[in-house]
Amino acid sequence: MGGCGVSELGALKRSGVEQVTEMAENQSGSLMARLAEKLQSSWKTVVVAVPFLWLLIFFLAPFFMVLKISLAESVFAQPPYTPLVEWVSEGILAIRIVFDNFVFLWEDNLYLNTYLNSIKISSISTVLCLLVGYPIAYGIVRSSPTVRNIFLLMVILPFWTSFLLRVYAWMGLLADQGTINSLLIWLGIIDEPIRMLYTEFSVYVGIVYTYLPFMILPLYANMEKLDISLLEAAADLGAKPAVTFLTVTLPMTIPGIIAGSLLVFIPATGEYVIPDLLGGGNVQMIGRVLYNEFTANTDWPVASAVAIVLLLVLVLPMMLYQHIQSKESDS
Amino acid sequence: MKGEAVASSVNRPWLDPGQTPFIKIQGVTKSFGPFVAVDNVDLDIYQGELFALLGGSGCGKTTLLRMMAGFETPTSGRIVIDGIDMTDVPPYERPVNMMFQSYALFPHMTVEKNVAYGLKRDGLPKGEIDERVDAMLSMVELSSLSKRKPHQLSGGQRQRVALARSLVKKPKVLLLDEPLGALDKRLREQTQYELMDLQDRLGITFVVVTHDQEEAMTLSTRIAVMDAGSFMQIGTPTEIYEYPESRLVADFIGSTNMFEGIVHQQDEEHVIVKVAELDADIMIEHSAAAADGSKVWVAVRPEKIILSPSEPLNTDINVLRGVVDDIGYFGNSSTYRIRLENDLIVQVTHPNQSRPRDARHVAEWEDVVYLSWEPSSGVVLNK
Structure with missing residues (x-):
């Protein structure tokens, strides 16, 4: 460029x-x-x-x-890393590149496990968002124009309040002495509060809740273009509603599914706030590790290496998507 | 049916009281909220017919077709196809296929897969599916394009894929929604004859929805002219054109000259209508279903009027005098707009049977001409 x-x-x-x-x-x-x-x-x-x-x-x-x-080394200085280019002595310029940080990430199981755990959590969250978002998007597309606009507004509405505030609200709902547990105990359904906050469950709730609009909106945009007469043609040719869905609707909405999944998967993998607030110390995600390296350990080089690897992990599916898209437009 | 000779019931099953209609539409009404799209219609369509529903946009013709396909459920009334009540049968269980106006080809499937779709839903063995798809594709001359996707085809090719897809299941009835609407004129004419030929060979009952009166006239065995959810007239193309029952039908099919008048005199075979605006009488050679003194309209088709530069010698009935106001040259014929002395415009179509001498047609602008027509050419309409 x-x-x-x-x-x-x-x-x-x-x-x-x-x-x-x-x-x-x-x-x-x-x-x-x-x-x-x-x-x-x-x-x-x-x-x-x-x-x-x-x-x-x-x-x-x-x-x-x-x-x-x-590519630098951590030092106890300001800034807390070694410079890339340095005057060693008179007239000699030294470039110092250290791959230790990347090797360290590979050798210490903590990082690999955290990456894998992040990908696992964001993958499952993406699938959950898809399972919840697909019927919602379909319902919105099929509703009458006035109702459709109200639904769309409701999907976007959460963005008008602070993201942090909404996560704190979930903490209040999910806590041991929180709204849900109190209600269940009051109703006599349970005696002891169910532990929901600071578990993987609460992280899933937070991620799915937060990223659902990013799944619904691209799906909606895709489904809106779906010609109803195609579904009628399928029915006319003898396809029952379920078969029509599998043979026409689903294949035609794949671009929306891919776009929505990427929009959920990519930010969810690097998510920091949700695992920190809703997962406590119990759910390790790479965003938290990165934050801790920067702040608690003041190890900027390792934190930077974590960020670079994270970027690579996220860029790969993006490139795959680009590749599929360009292949599709070719055919 | 006036004027029609007694026809054989093979070609005209609707004239044979012993025939059972293949499609029976009984008192069907469809309303969308306060809007009544189809208003209590009855219609019998016979096996092997090529039936056209003709009307302007919003007349209810497409709604009626969609009710036959099962995409809409009648608010009241029944639809019977081949003796089975289809009113509440879902589209995927009806022995009926439809060719959509937009063709509605599946964009993610090849031509072959599009055509095979319906057969796969019936769970036929793969060998038979392939066989029938191949046969159908060669019939519509698309065998070489079977691996293409719809967006790689021209409009005419897409139309043929849609036709193949809707015929491959051998439906009892084929419904066609504006089948030729998206094609250009030349392709439309060609496809028209192909459709007729195909219908003849397969013997499938066709129901065509169209707003194009020419298309309806050339294609169909019978036409139902629709307006505001009701049938204005049902008949063969000749009946509809030559013997329209109302001003609306006469106006909608082809062009016509309409004169308003009062029934002045009538006997068994003739009616004389006094037309105030012409300050003349028009004689028509059939009886009018109207009492003396009642208001009627006389319709005369432009091509039935004889145009001559001199006054006709043998008759003084149905003769008008005017000046050529405008000429529309169509090659095979010309349409003249003649301005009468009272500024009324009468349209006359004159065939260009011989090449004009010195580039002069039978009449030129501002020529004084005489118009005349046979008493049998006019139609008296009372609505």
């Missing part, structure tokens, strides 16, 4: 030289046309450059900073 901008600049410079030679040859008529064309193409470059610049400043630069720190 950066390369593209640079080569365009090169082209512009070259065109300047050409202009001079052309003026010398006195071809002013075609020159005006060429100039207009160049101006237009450079304007296009400017338009495209804005998102590239944004990504460069706010994504690529921080990424390289984190990458740099992950």
Whole structure:
């Protein structure tokens, strides 16, 4: 992306030289046309450059900073890591790259297990979101236009209150002395409170609750385009409703399922707040480990390495999705 | 049925009282809230017919078709197909298939899979499915495209896939919703004849919904003209065109000149209608179902009016004089708009049987011309 901008600049410079030679040859008529064309193409470059610049400043630069720190060593200093480039003595520049942090992540089972546990929790949460979100999205698409807008509003409504507040609300609901347990005891259904808070269960509740809209909205957008006459055609050809669903509706909504699943899976894997507040110390997820490395251990290089590996874990499914999509649009 | 010769009941089963209708629609009403889409209609369609439901948008023709397919349930009334009451049978259990206006091909399946879909639902053995799909695809000349997906086909090819898919199950009735609507004119004409030929070969009863009167006229054995949820008239294309029963039908099918008048005189074979706006009498050669002095309309088709530059010598009945106001040249014929002395416009269609000499047609702009027609050409309408 950066390369593209640079080569365009090169082209512009070259065109300047050409202009001079052309003026010398006195071809002013075609020159005006060429100039207009160049101006237009450079304007296009400017338009495209804005998102590239944004990504460069706010994504690529921080990424390289984190990458740099992950290749350093932890020291008791300010900042708490060794510099990448250093003047050793007069006139000698040393570049110090250390892969110890990545090796450490591999050798210490804690990290591998935490990654696996994070992926397990986010995978199960994604499936749960899909199981809950799919019928909701389908119901919204099939309802009348006025009801549909109310439902959609209700899906988006939680975003209008603070995320933290909502997680704290769940703590109040799920705690041993919380609303749900008190209600069940009062009703005489249980004698002892059921332990829900600070278990994997509460983490699942939190993640599914928080990320459900990210599943419903892409599914809704996908299902809205589903032509009802396709379902009628299936019924007309002898397919019972369940068969119509399996042979027409489900295959046609796969793009929505993939989009929604990625939107849930990716942020859920790196989730920090939910496992910290609802899981307590009992549910290890990589986001918490990363946070602890940064704050409690002040080991910025290891924390950075954790972040880099997490990024790789998340980028892979994304690339897979891109690959499938481009293959689909080819066929 | 006026004027029709006694027909053989093989081609015209509806004339034979001994025939049992294949599709029987009895007092069917469908309302959506306060809106009545189909209003208490009765209709008999016979085996092997190519029946057209013709009408403008919102007349209820598609709703009626969808009730036959089972996508809508009648608010009241019954639909019987081949002796079995289908009113509450779901679409997937009806011996009826539909070709959708949008074709509704499954975009994620190949042509082959689309056509095989219905047979698979019946649980037929794979060998038989393949055989029947192949036979059907070769019939619609799509064998070479069987592995393509719908989006890789042209409009005409998609239409043929949809047709193959709806015919492969050998339904008792094929319902077609605007089957030719999405095709261009040339392809439409060609497909029209292919459809008729196919229907003839397979002997399946076709019910076609269309808003295109030309399509309905050429395709069908009988037409039901619909308006506001009711049938205005049911009959063969000739009956509908030549003997419309109301102004609405006369206006909807083809174009027509309509004169309002009062029944002046009538006997067994003739009616004379006094038309105030023409300040003349029109003679029609059949009896009107109206009393003397009652208000009626006389419809005369443009192609039944003779256009001549000089006054007709042999008759003074049904003769009008006017000036050519406009000419529409269609190649095979021309339509002349003649302005009468009282500024009334009469349309006349004249076939271009010979090449014009010196690029001159039978009449040119601003020519004074005479219009005349046979007493048998007009139709008296009282509604």
